[in-house]
Amino acid sequence: MDFVIIISGETGCGKTTQLPQYVLEFEIESGRGAFCDIICTQPRRISAMTVSERVSTERGENLGESVGYKVRLEGMKGKNTHLLFCTSGILLRRLLGDRNLNGVTHVFVDEIHERGMNEDFLLIVLKDLLQRRRDLRLILMSATMNAELFSNFFKEAPTIHIPGFTYPVKTQFLEDILEITGYKLTSFNQIDDYGQDKLWKTQRQQVPRKRKNQITTLVEDALKNSNFEKYSSKCRDSLACWSPDCIGFNLIEAVLCHICRKERPGAVLVFMTGWDDISCLRDQLRAHPLLGDPNRVLILTCHGSMATSEQKLIFEKAPPNVRKIVLATNMAEASITINDIVFVVDCGKAKETSYDALNNTPCLLPSWISQASARQDAVPWSFER
Structure with missing residues (x-):
């Protein structure tokens, strides 16, 4: 398909922020700026909002002028908006009422490696x-795919790879x-404490599994x-x-204590699997004499269920001589950059949707992440030093 192009590029090479602007500027210089309408989808709300703010700042404009965003229950766009960042769900909702996307000239689908239900269905649609809109241009982008x-x-759509530079x-x-x-691992200190409200979840870790999954066996x-x-023998x-x-x-x-005591200044990003793990670890850290001291450590959380105003706190710098620790899910690996991150602690797992054949229901279960995802967890923060 001549009207489809697939772009893969290293994290931080400018796919998300620069390519839509290049297309917009080209259309303006060609005299078609007034008719240009670009939609760029993001997998998460915080990505759509932060990228739109960054692009509007680069263009020297206020958000809502030529660049805007639209997420569920929130948005900022005007009559002169020609570049709109939105979630995949928002575009699917528009397709329900406007199946031909009338007036839209370009569609960017970013982070297509996410492979969620919305993203896969969007590609099918x-x-x-x-087939009906030969004048529509589709650009697929991702860092790892x-x-x-x-x-x-x-x-056989053409592909382009964009190299990137990282520290x-x-x-x-x-x-x-x-x-x-x-640190010495034992059979007791590896049990994660989920508190009295979820005592069953803590106790379940002590029960040996009847059948190990394939990845655990491989590990x-x-x-x-x-x-x-x-x-050392202690490590072995x-x-x-x-x-x-x-x-x-x-x-x-223990790793966070070591970083706070012995490593150079800089914020820490900790990747966790979900809200239960984030909230329980946060409570455990706040009870620690060092990590729970607000004069020395600032603990923040980032999860898709949180309000937008709370999510944006992770981008603010910590006070002087205070180390910022951000506990987040893998939503923090896609299209957002926290400028002061120096250390990344990755538990190596993320929740993925799987199908429970016994109960005939989909469910979210922790799974080991791929090597590509692990690299993407680390690479974005090597651009900001």
Whole structure:
């Protein structure tokens, strides 16, 4: 399809903020600016809002002039808005009432690797729409994706890769963290405390699983076959009793204590699986004598269920001599950049939608993230130093 192009690029290369502007400027210079109507979808509300603010600032305009945004129950656009950032759900809602997207000239679908239900269904609808709207241009973008897969879906659509520059990122794995911090894993301190309200969730971790999932088995086999001779006996003992099924609240707490006491200044981003983990870890950290001291540490949370005003707090700088710690889900890896992040602690898991055949219902369960997602968790913050 000549009217579809697929763009993959390193995180921070400017796909989200620059490419829509290039298209808008080209249309203006070609004398078609008044008829240009660009929609750029984002997987999450906070992404749509922060990107629109960034683009309008770059253009020296107020938000709502030529650049606007629209999310559920909230939006800012005007009669002269020609570039609109919105969530995938908002575009699908528009397609319900306007199946031909009349007046729209370009559609950017960003972060298509997310592969949610809305995103996949949107691609199906847009592919069908392109048969009726030959003048519509579709641009698919992502930092981590199988470009060939999407190219085949759109009948050998051309692909472009954009390189990017990042500062060096030093990656420390579990064995390195155990060696550096001196933390000793036992069968008891790996149990995550979810409080009295969810005592069942805490107790469930102590019950051995009748059947291990495939990834847990692979992890355990990899540990057995790995050579950790360069690490101390204490570290090797910890790895021998490590439980892949737990998140590791206590270990994360120990890592954050080490960062606050011995590492250079800078904010910390901690990736967790969901609100239960975020809220319980936050309560545990606030009870710690160091991490719970508001004069030394500022603890913030970021989750899709939070109000927009609360989500935006993560972008504000902490007071002098106070270290900011942000507890977030993987929503923080897509299209947003927190400028003062220096350290990233990744639990290596995220909640994914799966199907429960026994109960005939979809459910959200923690799953190990891919290597591509792990790289994207780390890379965005290497642009801001």
